[in-house]
Amino acid sequence: MTVTDWVFLAIALVTLFSAYRVVTTHKIMHAALWLGLTFVGVAGIFLLLGADFLAAAQVLVYVGAITTIIIFGIMLSSVEDLRGESFDNVWKRLSSRLTSSRRGIWPLLAAVGLAAAMVIVVSRGQWPASPHAPALDTPRLLGEALFTRFVIPFEAASIVLLVALIGAIALALKEERTE
Amino acid sequence: MAELAWLIPILPLASFVFISLAGQTVKGDGDRVGVAAVGASLILSILVFVDVLDGARVSADFAWAFFGGTQLRLGYQVDPLTATMLVVVTLISFLVHVYSLGYMHGDVRYKRYYAILSLFTASMLGLVLADNLLFLFAFWELIGLCSFLLIGHWYEKRDVGFAALKAFLTTRVGDIGMLVGIMLVFFHARSFQFDAIAEVIASGQWVGPALAAAAVLLFAGAVGKSAQFPLHVWLPDAMAGPTSVSALIHAATLVAAGVYLVARSYAVFSAAPEALATVAWVGGITALFAASIALVMEDIKKVLAYSTVSQLGFMMVGLGVGGFTAGVFHLVTHAVFKALLFLASGSVIHGVDTQNMHEMGGLRKKMPVTFWTWAIGSAALAGIYPLAGFWSKDEILLSVYEGQHTALFWILVIAATLTAFYITRATLLTFFGEPRDRRRYEHAHESPATMTVPLVILAALAVVLGFANSPYSGYWFARFVYFDHPHVPEAAGFVLFWATASWVVGVGLAVLVYGFGLISRRAVIDNLRPVWVLLKNKYYFDELYYLVFVRGTVALARIVGWFDRVVVDGVVNLAGYGTAKLSRATGEFDRDVIDGAVNGIAALFKAGGAVLRRLQTGYVQSYVLALFLTVVVGLLVFAIG
Amino acid sequence: MTLSLPVVLGVGAIMFGLGVYGALTQTNAIRVLMCIELVLNSVNINLVAFSRFTADQALGQIFAVFVMTVAAAEAAVGLAIILMIARRKTQIDIDQINLLKW
Known part of the structure; x- marks a missing residue:
């Protein structure tokens, strides 16, 4: 076990735990904060995997932007939910979920099944044992790839973003006008 | 000149077209147009005649239609018989055209008269020229x-x-x-x-x-x-x-x-x-x-x-x-x-x-x-x-x-x-x-x-x-x-x-x-x-024809009419009666059996729909759940198999 | 236990499962949205891990970039929709949004 391994292990555990809390915490604002922590953890994993640029982008986009707008969204819409549900016992909640008429055990089955299926596939696969030497200059690497090989997807993504932007504004404005 | 023989019937034809379409626009309803056209035809005919006297013979035609291996050809020919007839026809026609200026003067259908006269001349000349x-x-x-x-x-x-x-x-x-x-x-x-x-x-x-x-x-x-x-x-x-x-x-x-x-x-x-x-x-x-x-x-x-x-x-x-x-x-x-x-x-x-x-x-x-x-x-x-x-x-x-x-x-x-x-x-x-x-x-x-x-x-x-x-x-x-x-x-x-x-x-x-x-x-x-x-009484030919053909036709028509009324109508009415009966039976069959089958199928689908619509809960999560479960099953099958 | 590919992929798989479970069970639309972000992130982890273990390092990372783009767009539009619903219904319990029914 090298230092890197230990660090990875720690980061992975933090990430997974915060992800678990996103799903299970009863206060929605807490969930948003746990989500932010998850994003930071993922950024750490990126760093360990040698994807410097992506790690930076992860922090900027997810932690800086998405978590923030989610928090804004919560504050603008779910005022009642801010306080959370009456019981805080995990097992109580889990059992209440599992016995809920509509959801029952099936979502758990689906989630565990998907994860298990992926683990099975991964464990059976033939994987390269050692990683390649990490690229030293990932921003350059990605930049060149984006503007050469992937220029058309890049432009398409730009348009997707533009449309999303306009769509979001339009959706938000619509109600204002009618009022 | 004989090569221009085809023009001879064309001139009166043109005159016919002109008089019937635009005769009223000129003085005398176009009678002089008719006279001039036939006059020109007469001159042409005489020239052609003179040519034919010198031994000219013309025959021209073109393929008009094909039937299997046979072709229909249309054309004209000029030989002594034709040339003679051309002169006779155009001469008499021309003189009659002139004569009619006086004889038909003030007639109710003066224009029509000259138009048809021109058409007749054209047709007669065409008949003479036809090969x-x-x-x-x-x-x-x-x-x-x-x-x-x-x-x-x-x-x-x-x-x-x-x-x-x-x-x-x-x-x-x-x-x-x-x-x-x-x-x-x-x-x-x-x-x-x-x-x-x-x-x-x-x-x-x-x-x-x-x-x-x-x-x-x-x-x-x-x-x-x-x-x-x-x-x-x-x-x-x-x-x-x-x-x-x-x-x-x-x-x-x-x-x-x-x-x-x-x-x-x-x-x-x-x-x-x-x-x-x-x-x-x-x-x-x-x-x-x-x-x-x-x-x-x-x-x-x-x-x-x-x-x-x-x-x-x-x-x-x-x-x-x-x-x-x-x-x-x-x-x-x-x-x-x-x-x-x-x-x-x-x-x-x-x-x-x-x-x-x-x-x-x-x-x-x-x-x-x-x-x-x-x-x-x-x-x-x-x-x-x-x-x-x-x-x-x-x-x-x-x-x-x-x-x-x-x-x-x-x-x-x-x-x-x-x-x-x-x-x-x-x-x-x-x-x-x-x-x-x-x-x-x-x-x-x-x-x-x-x-x-x-x-x-x-x-x-x-x-x-x-x-x-x-x-x-x-x-x-x-x-x-x-x-x-x-x-x-x-x-x-x-x-x-x-x-x-x-x-x-x-x-x-x-x-x-x-x-x-x-x-x-x-x-x-x-x-x-x-x-x-x-x-x-002209040998009673008109009377004979009246008796044989007119009365005969009427008598025949009467017999045929009787046959029609009694036999054909009888058959038709019988067929109509039978058809009405048959259609009534068919109608009942239609109503009870075919409509029943159609309605039965419709009812089946209605009942099935009533059951199956329960699946459409309207909850997005249910749909996504079904989706993911399907994927899990698929993956498991894939992974095991 | 080294920093090997199956381990990283396993982390991604677990995170994916958590995200799916959350998306399927949460009643608050914003929580569902957050869970979907988790799923997308787990995918990103996988992509980056693959890129680390292939010769063409740019490939997986570029994919991750595009996933981020889509995620950002999804978050923006999704939140706008949730806000609309909140204005109309004063709450965003998706159990009460069942218009997609016969």
């Missing part, structure tokens, strides 16, 4: 149509409309035969072209009864068109049309088309002696019996009509006995002097406003030009030397004599005598004696120049035309128009004697009866009353 039977038949029907339209010019009068219909339907009887004949010819010769047909016959590939049958069937068309016995009944009635029309169509051109048809397809006829005999005998019978009817007619135009029928019979005899040139020559001379007689009679009618000769009399002083031209025309018809009729009739008699057809010869001699008698009778009744109708006599006047000038021209031609085929010109016409090879009959004193005797007897008797009254008309009639009644 194949099919094309000829098309024009044949066109002139029939024009004849119908012109006879019915004053269709307000009930009789006029019926006369037009009668003419159309009667000729149609012959046309059916002609059409069958054309098919027969095509079946054997594989062509409609006259020269191709002639080749096939000349090569001896086609002999036997079918050939004779084809010829006789073609002759049926000629019988209808040329008003030969027994389809002659329409021509006298056709006199209901304007007299100018009678002159053009029912004396000179249309009725001559039948003769022309026989002449044009003479190759077919000459190869079938039975057909030639038929032509000759039909012609002979027609010549005699029509002349006999003309003896007693009181209507001046009816006299001329029966005279025309009779003279056409003469032509048929000429062709039938092998005298091709004689028949055609008589056609030409007859066209001239009969048109002259008709136009002159038109002038008389114009002057006294009646057609009944018993209401005329003494008109020679009032209408000198008309009288003198009429006199020349009637003399030509009677066959008085040296007028046109003498030469052509003499020629026919010679041909008959040469062919040793004794019976036919005597028939023609009697017919010629009768001809001389009835035309002299008409002349005396009309122009001599005391005026029998004072009021009409006072009213009578000479016709305008547009009418008299054509009369004078025709009269001059009636005098000189005969010399074209006389010893004085070396039988020039016989050397120009002939079939196979030129044939000049040798003059025979026997024939000359009887020809002369016939007109001397005929004219003499008529003068004795109607001129000097030495023989009492009354006495003759009383002594020969049955004959007189028979003639007066």
